[in-house]
Amino acid sequence: MLPSSSRSRSQPRAGMDYLDSRRKKHFLGKILMTVFLTAVCIFILKQSPGFSSTSMHGMLKFSQHEPGVTHVLVTGGAGYIGSHASLRLLKDSYRVTIVDNLSRGNIGAVKILQELFPEPGRLQFIFADLGDAKAVNRIFRDNAFDAVMHFAAVAYVGESTLEPLRYYHNITANTLVILEAMAKHGVRTLIYSSTCATYGEPDKMPITEKTPQFPINPYGKAKKMAEDMILDFSKNSDFAIMILRYFNVIGSDPEGRLGEAPRPELREHGRISGACFDAARRIIPGLKVKGTDYPTPDGTCIRDYIDVTDLVDAHVKALAKAKPRKVGIYNVGTGKGRSVKEFVEACKKATGIDIKVEYLERRPGDYAEVYSDPSKIRQELNWTAKYTNLEDSLKVAWRWQKKHRNGYVTFLTS
Ligand SMILES: NC(=O)c1ccc[n+]([C@@H]2O[C@H](COP(=O)([O-])OP(=O)(O)OC[C@H]3O[C@@H](n4cnc5c(N)ncnc54)[C@H](O)[C@@H]3O)[C@@H](O)[C@H]2O)c1
Ligand SMILES: *[C@@H]1O[C@H](CO)[C@@H](O)[C@H](O)[C@H]1NC(C)=O
Numbered sequence: 001m002l003p004s005s006s007r008s009r010s011q012p013r014a015g016m017d018y019l020d021s022r023r024k025k026h027f028l029g030k031i032l033m034t035v036f037l038t039a040v041c042i043f044i045l046k047q048s049p050g051f052s053s054t055s056m057h058g059m060l061k062f063s064q065h066e067p068g069v070t071h072v073l074v075t076g077g078a079g080y081i082g083s084h085a086s087l088r089l090l091k092d093s094y095r096v097t098i099v100d101n102l103s104r105g106n107i108g109a110v111k112i113l114q115e116l117f118p119e120p121g122r123l124q125f126i127f128a129d130l131g132d133a134k135a136v137n138r139i140f141r142d143n144a145f146d147a148v149m150h151f152a153a154v155a156y157v158g159e160s161t162l163e164p165l166r167y168y169h170n171i172t173a174n175t176l177v178i179l180e181a182m183a184k185h186g187v188r189t190l191i192y193s194s195t196c197a198t199y200g201e202p203d204k205m206p207i208t209e210k211t212p213q214f215p216i217n218p219y220g221k222a223k224k225m226a227e228d229m230i231l232d233f234s235k236n237s238d239f240a241i242m243i244l245r246y247f248n249v250i251g252s253d254p255e256g257r258l259g260e261a262p263r264p265e266l267r268e269h270g271r272i273s274g275a276c277f278d279a280a281r282r283i284i285p286g287l288k289v290k291g292t293d294y295p296t297p298d299g300t301c302i303r304d305y306i307d308v309t310d311l312v313d314a315h316v317k318a319l320a321k322a323k324p325r326k327v328g329i330y331n332v333g334t335g336k337g338r339s340v341k342e343f344v345e346a347c348k349k350a351t352g353i354d355i356k357v358e359y360l361e362r363r364p365g366d367y368a369e370v371y372s373d374p375s376k377i378r379q380e381l382n383w384t385a386k387y388t389n390l391e392d393s394l395k396v397a398w399r400w401q402k403k404h405r406n407g408y409v410t411f412l413t414s
């Protein structure tokens with residue numbers, strides 16, 4: 001077959017007219033298609049929370065400071081911890097802007113928050129990628145933030161050993177983008193989500209904030225690098241900074257509105273609580289416990305499990321106590337170490353299901369024993385963990401898991 005250009009050149013005039021009318025039809029079709037697609041887009045946007053409840057009037061509230069109202073930018077607010085933090089902030093009358101690119105979060109969580117707080121000026125959702133400095137700058141230009149809680153990150157130790165660049169980019173580089181935007185637009189209060197993984201595997205337990213940080217996996221290193229940038233920057237600025245180093249986060253909203261729903265593609269990298277529930281629901285055949293020859297009493301790893309409700313309480317207290325030219329660094333944990341075996345037993349009791357357990361080799365990047373000394377945060381922020389019973393935390397989370405077999409169902413399919 002001849003290419004169309006050489007065919008049209010050799011065609012008589014009538015043939016040219018024929019081609020023209022075909023082109024016209026094609027053109028008309030394109031216009032109709034565009035109109036149709038635009039209508040579909042508007043429909044989808046109207047369905048999406050950011051648009052359905054943010055009127056022009058509501059938007060003005062986000063773009064202007066209002067005396068007595070603290071407007072918090074929550075990055076990663078569609079994720080597990082960020083969504084719980086947003087719920088707590090909204091309950092406490094903060095104004096909240098969530099920025100998330102949904103790479104790992106769930107629009108369903110945002111939708112629930114929008115339904116709980118539909119009044120203008122309470123919550124807005126902005127879909128954006130923090131790696132996009134221009135977009136981030138636009139967001140800071142158009143909104144009047146008083147503080148930032150920076151949760152957005154990739155956060156799976158095992159994955160970080162396989163894809164380190166993804167971690168340095170999405171943790172370290174993106175934190176730099178946020179810091180630069182804050183400095184440029186005069187937003188001077190930062191609550192930063194760090195992790196006990198920045199300590200690596202210290203000789204002495206429990207871990208205090210003075211324990212030297214020698215992270216042993218790319219996740220911990222990327223977070224430590226982000227902390228270092230923030231600390232260096234703080235030395236010559238009037239920022240109010242709180243760095244919270246969380247231990248292992250579990251649980252969910254006691255009232256059952258939110259839960260932990262990683263995306264299905266992340267199951268493989270999943271955290272222990274998710275894996276335990278997946279096993280209880282027979283989505284996976286059993287629990288894979290990786291490593292039984294660690295130098296601990298029962299051979300499995302020891303961790304400090306902190307309930308997400310306590311964790312977000314620490315954020316609100318940190319925000320309230322943040323002071324210009326001051327940096328606060330705090331461990332957020334219960335101070336009690338629990339072995340993986342103990343965790344599995346608590347999970348069996350919480351779910352009432354006899355989960356099958358498979359014992360495997362160690363996985364790279366894990367360390368034997370980690371638990372916190374939480375006395376600094378108790379003394380300085382008057383915070384202590386209240387949900388310290390593993391089984392109770394898991395019961396709450398299990399209730400949500402049972403009701404949400406497919407996690408958050410997105411707005412398009414609900
Ligand atoms: N879950 C834990 O046990 C734990 C422990 C210590 C520290 N942390 C830290 O807490 C924070 C939140 O963790 P989580 O468990 O809620 O994780 P998560 O994956 O559920 O949430 C992270 C959110 O950030 C968003 N995000 C990621 N990259 C983005 C980007 N470039 N632009 C916009 N949005 C982006 C994701 O879409 C997701 O909604 C992270 O910083 C993590 O390192 C978590
Ligand atoms: C989310 O952000 C990352 C970069 O940080 C980017 O690579 C990814 O493609 C983004 N996802 C979406 C859906 O925009």
Ligand SMILES: *[C@@H]1O[C@H](CO)[C@@H](O)[C@H](O)[C@H]1NC(C)=O
Nearest residue numbers: 103104154165166167169170
């Ligand atoms: C950042 O993370 C997102 C989500 O996992 C991923 O799609 C993207 O590739 C990452 N960016 C880089 C540069 O690795």
Ligand SMILES: *[C@@H]1O[C@H](CO)[C@@H](O)[C@H](O)[C@H]1NC(C)=O
Nearest residue numbers: 378379380381382383384386
């Ligand atoms: C500390 O918190 C408790 C509640 O957890 C409260 O009763 C007490 O008044 C607080 N103390 C101070 C000094 O704020």
